Amino acid sequence: MSETIEIVPVKGPIHASIRPPGSKSLTNRALVCAALASGRSRLTGVLDSDDTRVMVESLGRLGIRVSATDPQTLVVEGVGGRLPASQADLFVGNSGTTIRFLTALVTLGNGSFRLDGVPRMRERPIGDLVEALNALGAHVRCESAGGCPPVVVKATGLPGGTAAVRGDISSQFLSGLLMAAPAAASDVELLIDGELVSKPYVAMTTRVMADFGVQVEANPTASRFTVPAVGGYQPCDYAIEPDASAASYFWAAAAITGGRVEVQGLSDRALQGDVRFVDCLEAMGCTVERGPDALTVTGGTLRGARLDMNAISDTVQTLAAVALFAEGPTEVTGVAHNRHKETDRIGDLATELRRLGAEVEERPDGMVISPRSLRAAEIETYDDHRMAMSLSLVGLRQPGVRIKNPGCTAKTYPEYFEDLARLTAEAR
Numbered sequence: 001m002s003e004t005i006e007i008v009p010v011k012g013p014i015h016a017s018i019r020p021p022g023s024k025s026l027t028n029r030a031l032v033c034a035a036l037a038s039g040r041s042r043l044t045g046v047l048d049s050d051d052t053r054v055m056v057e058s059l060g061r062l063g064i065r066v067s068a069t070d071p072q073t074l075v076v077e078g079v080g081g082r083l084p085a086s087q088a089d090l091f092v093g094n095s096g097t098t099i100r101f102l103t104a105l106v107t108l109g110n111g112s113f114r115l116d117g118v119p120r121m122r123e124r125p126i127g128d129l130v131e132a133l134n135a136l137g138a139h140v141r142c143e144s145a146g147g148c149p150p151v152v153v154k155a156t157g158l159p160g161g162t163a164a165v166r167g168d169i170s171s172q173f174l175s176g177l178l179m180a181a182p183a184a185a186s187d188v189e190l191l192i193d194g195e196l197v198s199k200p201y202v203a204m205t206t207r208v209m210a211d212f213g214v215q216v217e218a219n220p221t222a223s224r225f226t227v228p229a230v231g232g233y234q235p236c237d238y239a240i241e242p243d244a245s246a247a248s249y250f251w252a253a254a255a256i257t258g259g260r261v262e263v264q265g266l267s268d269r270a271l272q273g274d275v276r277f278v279d280c281l282e283a284m285g286c287t288v289e290r291g292p293d294a295l296t297v298t299g300g301t302l303r304g305a306r307l308d309m310n311a312i313s314d315t316v317q318t319l320a321a322v323a324l325f326a327e328g329p330t331e332v333t334g335v336a337h338n339r340h341k342e343t344d345r346i347g348d349l350a351t352e353l354r355r356l357g358a359e360v361e362e363r364p365d366g367m368v369i370s371p372r373s374l375r376a377a378e379i380e381t382y383d384d385h386r387m388a389m390s391l392s393l394v395g396l397r398q399p400g401v402r403i404k405n406p407g408c409t410a411k412t413y414p415e416y417f418e419d420l421a422r423l424t425a426e427a428r
């Protein structure tokens with residue numbers, strides 16, 4: 001892909017329908033549960049992107065066979081909680097789900113494992129997961145001080161028991177612990193330290209685990225989880241929903257151009273919390289149709305809103321793009337955890353919004369975006385797929401928006417710019 005891509009503004013509202021590729025979060029969960037199931041699982045509608053490829057390749061290095069009958073269908077030969085490999089070096093790129101889920105998973109094996117990624121991955125926290133695994137009897141350490149990858153595991157199986165895990169940095173620590181826990185030697189009890197962020201992802205984890213035959217017990221406040229030591233999962237045929245975070249770009253395209261975009265394959269009852277992004281657009285003046293197998297957004301007169309996006313933090317950048325076209329300021333709160341993602345998604349997002357002409361007040365846990373006259377800009381993407389995808393939407397109305405390194409969308413959505421071009425073709 002070229003070094004920059006210029007987005008050509010549309011002449012009118014976008015009217016379109018699309019089914020985005022499979023969910024990254026569901027694909028990587030289903031792969032982990034299928035890997036620890038006794039027998040063959042078939043996953044359909046999977047995402048084929050950098051983040052799922054590093055998961056599949058890493059499982060392969062651990063001796064778990066995953067084959068593709070087509071790019072959207074994977075067959076996993078589950079090993080039932082006993083990892084075949086006794087040594088493996090796993091490269092996870094910048095996939096948070098892969099490194100957090102697999103650090104927990106490899107403690108179930110017998111041998112030496114090392115997990116590492118790109119330079120940014122070496123700045124993303126994992127120390128709290130390491131501590132929790134050690135409290136369950138594992139032998140895990142970060143190679144250097146600071147609690148970030150590379151991670152080294154001397155595995156002799158996971159004894160189990162009780163551990164506290166910090167909830168306010170990333171929910172992926174808890175999800176990783178939960179998914180490994182059924183193959184521990186004894187039941188696992190996890191106590192959440194601090195406010196749990198990104199809660200819908202934990203609900204997604206327990207739903208996928210239930211689909212693979214393991215029931216997690218959670219107390220009513222979701223501060224304690226217990227997982228029975230049943231040895232692993234039951235294999236199954238598993239259909240993956242389209243990715244709701246990817247869908248946010250197309251709903252936002254409707255909002256920004258005053259059009260109407262239907263996203264197929266998602267509903268209010270989806271396993272992904274990010275479908276709630278449509279509620280944010282509704283609060284800003286859009287109309288939402290909630291069907292049994294589609295969520296449709298129609299643009300309206302956009303007004304700023306105050307939104308706590310703790311539960312749906314991957315859609316903050318999409319919302320920021322919409323906020324640039326609203327009447328009045330938009331305040332985003334509750335997303336301090338966004339500073340630990342592919343890039344600092346508060347500081348770096350503020351920089352790029354200002355480059356486009358907006359006034360932005362940065363806060364520790366969010367920002368206030370005050371729309372001003374927009375201007376042409378060449379956008380830095382910081383190797384963050386969501387920076388590229390979200391800020392490209394500004395170019396649908398503002399001429400001269402150029403996105404640097406558009407190929408970075410390969411992390412979760414390799415065909416994003418092709419799909420955006422198709423979606424907007426009729427409005428050009």
Ligand SMILES: O=C(O)C1=C[C@@H](OP(=O)(O)O)[C@@H](O)[C@H](O)C1
Nearest residue numbers: 025097170171172198201314337
């Ligand atoms: O569990 C998951 O699949 C994810 C959890 C979220 O991370 P945090 O829990 O770190 O917020 C989200 O940002 C990420 O894209 C996917």
Ligand SMILES: C=C(OP(=O)(O)O)C(=O)O
Nearest residue numbers: 094095096097314341342
């Ligand atoms: C934060 C993200 O990914 P991860 O944490 O899985 O790397 C994301 O996809 O926006």
